[in-house]
Amino acid sequence: MKFPTTFMAVYAGVVTALLGLVMGSFLNCAAWRMTHGESVAKGRSHCAACGHTLSALDLVPVFSWLFLKGRCRYCGERISPVHPLAELICAGAYTAVVLHFTISWETVEYLILVSLLFCASCADLYDYIIPDRLIVAGIVCRLIFVCLGGDVPAALLQTLIGGLSISLPVLLLVLVMEKILKKEAMGGGDIKLFFVVGLYFNCKVNLVGLLFACVCGIGAGLLSQRVRLRADRHIPFGPSIAAGWFAAMLAGGKIIDWYMGLFM
Numbered sequence: 001m002k003f004p005t006t007f008m009a010v011y012a013g014v015v016t017a018l019l020g021l022v023m024g025s026f027l028n029c030a031a032w033r034m035t036h037g038e039s040v041a042k043g044r045s046h047c048a049a050c051g052h053t054l055s056a057l058d059l060v061p062v063f064s065w066l067f068l069k070g071r072c073r074y075c076g077e078r079i080s081p082v083h084p085l086a087e088l089i090c091a092g093a094y095t096a097v098v099l100h101f102t103i104s105w106e107t108v109e110y111l112i113l114v115s116l117l118f119c120a121s122c123a124d125l126y127d128y129i130i131p132d133r134l135i136v137a138g139i140v141c142r143l144i145f146v147c148l149g150g151d152v153p154a155a156l157l158q159t160l161i162g163g164l165s166i167s168l169p170v171l172l173l174v175l176v177m178e179k180i181l182k183k184e185a186m187g188g189g190d191i192k193l194f195f196v197v198g199l200y201f202n203c204k205v206n207l208v209g210l211l212f213a214c215v216c217g218i219g220a221g222l223l224s225q226r227v228r229l230r231a232d233r234h235i236p237f238g239p240s241i242a243a244g245w246f247a248a249m250l251a252g253g254k255i256i257d258w259y260m261g262l263f264m
């Protein structure tokens, strides 16, 4: 799918990027709050170090961080560059979805999925947790879009097959590995995330997503060996799942066509 004119594509891209920056800031903050026992809905944004309530000027995505040179305006404590980086990643992901799928219901559904994956990744990076409320939100969102489409029973079956296509084999594999290794092989949150992302795609795209996720996971693992990314060197798998399925969402269909073409 393509936008009718270049102007429309650029305009939609810019608006989406701005929306992505704002949503990135909100979702990153929501993930931080979920993993630090704070309410997502209540309470104004505050500095994590001094607790001072932040004004609107302190909350402009990316720009506030640049303007304040990466420090809190009130206590001078360093603010991690991870925050503006996360906002840029979310903006990039949103823009890629809109430019790829243009303006459609499918785009809305994928933007919601991307938001949930982004928030889950942030939470996993902060505290090795994929909050259950994100899992539930992902399932509910998919069910709503299934009900809005035609032939609901068939679509529901397809959705369930998609959800189980990766999560069930992975769950069985993990159970066997845990029996053999006698230690946790994979977090329950990761398996639930496999189920949720699987609901949105067919089995082929899910397989491509799993492949990409494994490549990302191996890449992150190798990187953590060379660079001390985290104090405990334990790398959460949630962001790799998100990145893998995001790539599959955009390129999965083309990759499957190319692969099948090799045998024709």
Ligand SMILES: [Zn+2]
Pocket: 047, 048, 049, 050, 051, 052, 072, 073, 074, 075, 076, 077
């Ligand atoms: Zn402060």
